Amino acid sequence: MPNFIKKTGGKLVIPIVxxxxxxxxxxLLGRAYYTHIFILIFLNIIxxxxxxxxxxxxxxxxxxxxxxxxxxxxxxxLAIKLGLPFGICFLAGGIVAAICAAFLILATSRARGSYxxxxxxxxxGVMNTVFMQWRNLTGGSSGITNIPPIIxxxxxxxxxxxxxxxxxxxxxxxxYLLDRSRFGAEIVAIGEAEDLASTIGINIVRHRxxxxxxxxxxxxxxxxxxxxxxxxxxxxxxxxxxxxxxxSWCVIGGVRKYWGPIVGAVLMTAIIEYGRMMGEWHxxxxxxxxxxxxxxxxxxxxxxxxxxxVRFSKRLTRVKKPY
Amino acid sequence: MITQLIINxxxxxxxxxxxxxxxxxxxxxxxxxxFAHGEFYMFGAVIAFxxxxxxxxxxxxxxxxxxxxxxxxxxxxxxxxxxxFHGKLIEGCIAAVALSIGFQQVGxxxxxxxQKILPAPLTGSVxxxxxxVTAERLLLIGVSLVVIFGLAWLIRFTKLGKSMRAVQQDSxxxxxxxxxxxxxxxxxxxxxxxxxxxxxxxxxxxxxxxxIMGMLPLTFAFIVIVVGGMGSVMxxxxxxxxxxxxxxxxxxxxxxQFALGLSLALAILVLILRPRGxxxxx
Amino acid sequence: MxxxxxxxxxxxFGGLEALKDLDLSMESGEIAGLIGxxxxxxxxxxxxxxGVYKPTSGRVFFQGEDITDMxxxxxxxxxxxxxxxxxxxxxxxxxxxxxxxACHIPSKTNLIGDILGLPLIKxxxxxxxxxxxDIVKMSGLEAVxxxxxxxxPHGYQRVLGMAIALAAKPKLLCLDEPVTGMNGEExxxxxxxxxxxxxxxxxxxxxxxxxxxxxxxxxxxTVINFGRKIAEGKPDEIQGNEAVIEAxxxxxxxxx
Numbered sequence: 001m002p003n004f005i006k007k008t009g010g011k012l013v014i015p016i017v018x019x020x021x022x023x024x025x026x027x028l029l030g031r032a033y034y035t036h037i038f039i040l041i042f043l044n045i046i047x048x049x050x051x052x053x054x055x056x057x058x059x060x061x062x063x064x065x066x067x068x069x070x071x072x073x074x075x076x077x078l079a080i081k082l083g084l085p086f087g088i089c090f091l092a093g094g095i096v097a098a099i100c101a102a103f104l105i106l107a108t109s110r111a112r113g114s115y116x117x118x119x120x121x122x123x124x125g126v127m128n129t130v131f132m133q134w135r136n137l138t139g140g141s142s143g144i145t146n147i148p149p150i151i152x153x154x155x156x157x158x159x160x161x162x163x164x165x166x167x168x169x170x171x172x173x174x175x176y177l178l179d180r181s182r183f184g185a186e187i188v189a190i191g192e193a194e195d196l197a198s199t200i201g202i203n204i205v206r207h208r209x210x211x212x213x214x215x216x217x218x219x220x221x222x223x224x225x226x227x228x229x230x231x232x233x234x235x236x237x238x239x240x241x242x243x244x245x246x247x248s249w250c251v252i253g254g255v256r257k258y259w260g261p262i263v264g265a266v267l268m269t270a271i272i273e274y275g276r277m278m279g280e281w282h283x284x285x286x287x288x289x290x291x292x293x294x295x296x297x298x299x300x301x302x303x304x305x306x307x308x309x310v311r312f313s314k315r316l317t318r319v320k321k322p323y
Numbered sequence: 324m325i326t327q328l329i330i331n332x333x334x335x336x337x338x339x340x341x342x343x344x345x346x347x348x349x350x351x352x353x354x355x356x357x358f359a360h361g362e363f364y365m366f367g368a369v370i371a372f373x374x375x376x377x378x379x380x381x382x383x384x385x386x387x388x389x390x391x392x393x394x395x396x397x398x399x400x401x402x403x404x405x406x407x408f409h410g411k412l413i414e415g416c417i418a419a420v421a422l423s424i425g426f427q428q429v430g431x432x433x434x435x436x437x438q439k440i441l442p443a444p445l446t447g448s449v450x451x452x453x454x455x456v457t458a459e460r461l462l463l464i465g466v467s468l469v470v471i472f473g474l475a476w477l478i479r480f481t482k483l484g485k486s487m488r489a490v491q492q493d494s495x496x497x498x499x500x501x502x503x504x505x506x507x508x509x510x511x512x513x514x515x516x517x518x519x520x521x522x523x524x525x526x527x528x529x530x531x532x533x534x535i536m537g538m539l540p541l542t543f544a545f546i547v548i549v550v551g552g553m554g555s556v557m558x559x560x561x562x563x564x565x566x567x568x569x570x571x572x573x574x575x576x577x578x579x580q581f582a583l584g585l586s587l588a589l590a591i592l593v594l595i596l597r598p599r600g601x602x603x604x605x
Numbered sequence: 606m607x608x609x610x611x612x613x614x615x616x617x618f619g620g621l622e623a624l625k626d627l628d629l630s631m632e633s634g635e636i637a638g639l640i641g642x643x644x645x646x647x648x649x650x651x652x653x654x655x656g657v658y659k660p661t662s663g664r665v666f667f668q669g670e671d672i673t674d675m676x677x678x679x680x681x682x683x684x685x686x687x688x689x690x691x692x693x694x695x696x697x698x699x700x701x702x703x704x705x706x707a708c709h710i711p712s713k714t715n716l717i718g719d720i721l722g723l724p725l726i727k728x729x730x731x732x733x734x735x736x737x738x739d740i741v742k743m744s745g746l747e748a749v750x751x752x753x754x755x756x757x758p759h760g761y762q763r764v765l766g767m768a769i770a771l772a773a774k775p776k777l778l779c780l781d782e783p784v785t786g787m788n789g790e791e792x793x794x795x796x797x798x799x800x801x802x803x804x805x806x807x808x809x810x811x812x813x814x815x816x817x818x819x820x821x822x823x824x825x826x827t828v829i830n831f832g833r834k835i836a837e838g839k840p841d842e843i844q845g846n847e848a849v850i851e852a853x854x855x856x857x858x859x860x861x
Contacts, residue, residue, distance in 0.1 A: 060413055107595055115594055117416075118549050122591040125542070129584025182705075182712065185698075189706040192695040198677035199655065199687060200773040201710040244420050251417055256697065280432055287425030294417045295407065 023165060027158040035161050039229065041269045042168040043222050048249040048261035049175050050218035053211040055247075056255050057204075058191040061212070063104070063120040064219055065243035066127045067097040071220025072227035072238070073131065073138055076147050079228070086150055090224045097220030098213040105209045124243060131235045143234025150228045160229045167225060171218055172262075178214070179258045187211050188256075252293045254300020263301050326456075328571060334460050334529065336567025337467035341522035342540045343547040343559045344474065345515030351491045351554030352511045354412065355405050358419035360519055360544060361537025362426035367393050367520025368527035368536065369434050372441055382442060386524040390517050397516025398509050406508065430534030441527035459528040466525060470518070471560070478556060487511060491554065542583070543570075546590045606669050608633045608777055608808050609685070614653055614663035616646075616832075623649045624660070624832040631777070631825075636799070636809045638823035638840075642853055646832040647812045648690050651779055655687045656680045667777070682710060684776030688769075688783065690812075692762045696755035700746055700765060703754055707772035708733040737772050743801060744768040745794070760791040764798070771802065778802065779810045784818055796822055820844065828852065 027035045051064045071093035078089040108119050131138045138144065149155035150163055178184050187207055190197045198204055227233045245268065253264025271289055275282030297304045346360050367389045374385035404422065408415030478484035489497040490507045498504055522540065523532075530536075547566050551558030566586050573582035609631040616624040624646045631637045639647050652658045654665050656677040665673045672680050695703050712733040741747055744764050749757060754765060763783060770778055783799070784792045792815065799822060803809060813819050819826060820840045828836040828843060830852040836843055843849055 060416075110595065115549075118545070119591055119594045121545065122549075122587045122594070125587035126584050126591065129580055129587070132580050133584070182709075185702065185706050186709060189695050189698070192697060193693050195657070195677075196689070196693045196695065196769070197706075198657075199681055199689075200707045200769060201678050201681035202706075203676075203678045241424075248417055248420070251413070280428070283428040284425050287421045287423075287428070290421040291404070291418055291425070294414055294421065295404070298414050 027161045032157050035157050037269075037273055039157070039161055039164050041266055042164050043226055044246075044249070044265040044269050045262050046168055046171050046218055046222040047246050048253070048265040049172065050215040050222075051246050052250055052255050052261045053175075053178075053187065053215040054208065055250055056191045057187045057208050057211055058194060059105075059208060059212070060117045060247065061120040062117045062243055062247075063124040063127070064215070064246050065238050065240070066124045067101060067216035067219035068223040068226070068242070069127065069131065069233075069235075069238040070097040070100055070216075071223030072233050073144075073223075074220070075224035076144050076227045076233060077137060079148050080144065080146075086148070086228060089228075090221060093224035094217040094220035097223070098217040101212040101216030102209050105205070105212045109205045109208075124240060128235055128238075128240075131238075139234070141235060143232060143237070145232045147227050147231045147233065149231070150225065164225055164229065167221070171221070175218075176258060183207070183210070248290055250300075252290070252297075252300055254297075254302025254304075256299065256306065257302040260300055260302035267301075328575065330456050330460060330464075331575075332568035332571035334463055334567075335571050336564045337464060337471070338522045338526050338540065339543045339547055339567050340471060340560055340563035341467060341518045341525075343544040343551070343563055344471070344556055345518040346544045347548045347551070347554055347556060347559045348487070348511050349515045350548065352487060352494075353401070353405060353409050353508050355408055355415040356412065356419065357405075357515070358416060358541070359400075359423040359426055360515070361539075361541030362423050362430070363393050363397060363516040363519040363537075364523040364526075364540050365430055365532075365534060365537035366396065366426070367523030368441060368532040369430060369523075369534075370520075371524045371527060372434070372439060372532055375442065382528075386521070389524055390520045393520035393523075394513040394517035398513040400516075401509050401512035405512070406505075409508070427534055427537075434532070434534050436534070438531035438533045440531055441524065457529075463525040463529060466521070470521060474514075474518070475556070483507075483510065543567075543586070546586050549590045550593045607631060607666070608635075608668060609654070609810070610666040611650075611654060612664050612666070614650065614665070615661045616649060616653055616658060617661045622832055624653065627663070627829065627832065627834055629827050629834070631808060631810060633776075633808055634803070634806070635824045636803055636811060636822055638819045638826040639810060639812045639829065640814070640819055640826060640843075641829040641835075645829045645852075647829065648781055649832075650829075651687050651781055651812065654680070655685060655779065681773055681775075684774075685779065686770045686773045686775035686777070687779035688766045688781050690781040690785070692759075692766055694754040694762060694765055694769070697753060699753055700741070700750045700757070703765060703769055704737045704741055704772050705734065707769040708737045709773065711736060711772070711774045736774075740768050740771050744771075744798065760787050763787065763791075764795070767795075767798065771807075775807060777808045777810060779812075781812045782814065783811070784813065784815055792818060 023038070026038060047064060047068060051061070054061055074096045075086075075089040075093035078084045078092055079086065084092075104120065104123060108116055132141050134140070150160060154160075154163075186197070186202055190202065190204055190207055194204060226237075230237070249264030249268050250261045251264070252268060253262065254260035268286070268289075272282070272286055275285045278285055293300075299307075342360065342364060346357060349355060349357050349360075367386075370389035370392055371382070371385040374380045374388050375382060378385075380388070400422065404418050405415060408418055478487060486497070486502045486507050489500065489502055490504050494504050497507075519540075523536070526536075526540075543566060547562040548559055550566065551560070551562030566589075569589070570579075570582045570586055573585055607630045609629070611627065611629045614624050614627040614629075616622075627646075627650065629637075629639070629650070639650065641647055649658070653660050654667075654672075656672070656675050656679065660673065663673075664671055667680070667683055667685055670683065672683060672685070675683070695706060698706070741750055744767070746761065746765060746768060749761060754762065757765065763785070767778075767780065767783060770780075780799075784795050787795065796818060799809060799811075811819065811823060820843075823840060825838065826836075826840055826843045827834060828846070828849050835848045835852055836846045838846075
């Protein structure tokens with residue numbers, strides 16, 4: 001059996017249940033502030049995991065936050081201008097973002113890989129300009145207010161927490177299945193050795209289009225949830241820094257294992273929030289942590305865990321010759 | 324009117340040129356995209372500001388001090404951080420981003436949010452072709468041109484320049500020729516950051532100094548090295564002219580936000596149609 | 606009908622002539638050799654026929670079909686699979702995972718099926734996987750199937766490279782210096798493996814420097830130098846060929 005298709009041991013079930021239980025109980029225990037923070041963490045987790053899909057194929061994109069924004073704006077505009085129900089706006093947000101992503105990859109398939117992040121950076125800037133200038137549609141720099149909630153009548157932080165929590169679990173399950181499928185293995189292979197992947201018949205561009213589109217789909221969904229939760233969006237809700245943060249979560253958490261970006265997102269979001277208490281110094285604190293991690297653990301936390309496990313495991317096999 | 328536009332375009336182009344030449348050199352020789360380049364620009368202006376206001380220096384001495392200090396900072400940054408990422412693009416970028424965040428915050432803390440301006444050594448204005456050109460702008464144009472030509476001369480004719488070009492083409496071969504790649508890398512970084520600081524001290528007389536002043540020049544520098552071609556100094560200069568004038572013209576009529584969007588769209592177009600840039604060789 | 610027919614292949618890189626008017630054809634069931642001094646253009650030729658490079662002029666036909674302009678993954682689907690001179694593996698994946706990924710073509714699922722992992726797909730996956738396991742066994746990699754590719758010793762890595770290509774179910778397997786860096790035992794093993802592959806009906810085009818291997822298993826050999834063909838024929842014909850000897854050794858005063 002392929003290694004990554006083997007079932008994970010039953011020993012993971014108990015920790016997951018415990019964490020799940022804690023997360024379910026959280027809004028009832030803590031202050032509303034913490035509930036809000038965790039909503040942001042859930043959204044960040046989705047952003048980080050959806051970013052990973054394209055990242056493992058070797059393309060570093062700088063515009064993931066733009067897909068998030070496209071989802072948010074699309075969903076909002078449909079809800080307010082056309083009065084469509086949330087479900088449709090939500091789906092539209094994801095689909096429009098996915099279509100943009102597909103076009104981006106197709107248009108750039110001729111440019112070399114290391115230039116892709118520049119193109120995506122350009123895309124981010126251009127879309128930002130669009131959001132700022134197209135006042136009739138997007139409200140310009142003042143943004144859009146009075147966005148209808150996800151489920152009307154159920155608009156408190158606590159209800160939104162559970163809705164977003166449920167979506168996050170769903171998204172994680174889908175991405176897990178994806179990761180364990182042939183497609184999931186093949187996109188990792190593309191990132192490992194692109195020319196070899198071609199040689200065995202993998203259509204690199206098509207896989208990248210799918211990976212980016214699915215990633216953007218989820219980012220768009222998350223954006224829609226964000227918009228209808230916050231009730232207000234503006235270009236300043238989607239700063240360039242967010243896309244850099246998303247990249248840093250994947251790098252810090254590591255992308256070789258499925259759960260790496262989750263660790264990165266949770267850890268770094270927590271650090272940012274903790275850092276706020278340090279007042280002026282919080283950004284420096286974040287920068288210092290980021291720098292330290294990238295210098296000491298280039299494979300991310302996942303890579304570190306893996307290499308520790310290898311070092312201590314008895315499976316340092318001695319290679320037996322077959323002949 | 325036209326003269327005014329030309330002067331503005333020239334000022335912007337030259338400032339962008341100073342920023343992007345440094346960035347493209349660093350990329351072509353060290354294979355690192357220095358996201359923190361804008362912050363070196365900012366430190367140039369900030370250090371000059373403090374030298375003038377707190378230590379009572381004149382503008383010229385303050386600028387020289389600022390440029391030298393930032394150049395040294397660049398050397399140290401390369402030695403401590405960037406050297407281990409030579410060739411590893413993603414990790415180097417993230418490290419640069421981390422530095423950028425940290426530096427900006429340091430700027431906030433020591434400089435404060437209020438925008439201030441640097442006093443230029445010359446004052447008054449001159450009338451050229453019917454437009455009134457301030458001394459600060461003239462100073463900027465003059466000094467930038469001198470420095471850029473000086474740099475071109477350095478790259479073309481001096482031993483250092485030749486070493487830089489050798490490392491740019493093939494760092495291993497350069498090693499076998501006895502060129503100390505480490506020194507070349509460090510010096511290149513120092514020169515690049517010094518150029519950024521120079522741009523900062525010059526622009527600080529024309530526009531305001533603030534902790535976030537480096538972000539826009541960084542964006543411009545990116546656009547320029549993309550359009551001009553990564554690693555090509557000539558390409559960077561040409562592209563800087565194009566982008567600088569484009570931005571100046573467009574923002575006069577349609578606002579700066581639109582102008583920026585246009586520049587970015589242009590950059591994307593270049594990357595799609597001609598990925599190497601106008602004169603790229605990387 | 607010839608399996609592979611390359612007609613007047615010419616490739617320039619800027620001003621540099623890498624291949625010039627190179628003709629090469631192969632029949633089904635053959636093991637053909639492509640030899641020549643270093644830098645003669647052998648790997649370049651592989652790159653051209655597999656779609657990595659487009660030739661400056663000339664056409665490539667595979668089973669009668671013009672594949673000159675096709676991309677690598679398409680030529681692979683048609684049945685032309687190549688290996689690499691420098692070991693190319695999915696280094697951070699295990700041997701099992703390497704082979705699993707390499708079964709892309711035989712699993713023949715469409716993209717949506719891949720993603721959703723539908724039950725019908727799983728059945729076809731099972732077949733493809735069984736084939737893969739046979740390849741692993743045949744290649745002698747069973748003992749190391751769990752190990753990461755980058756931790757394997759060199760000889761195993763070369764074998765894995767070939768196993769990956771085999772998993773793609775090629776009709777023509779193009780091997781680029783398969784035994785480089787191997788010792789005598791490993792070379793014998795590799796030659797046996799190549800023979801087993803031929804018995805399965807797969808044709809082989811082989812680039813190699815180790816003359817023992819080339820002369821030992823090839824039915825026909827093409828010799829190139831400076832991008833041009835200088836000789837072609839059966840192994841014993843090539844061994845005595847003066848032009849070939851000159852190409853390898855340079856002009857010598859005394860005749861061999």
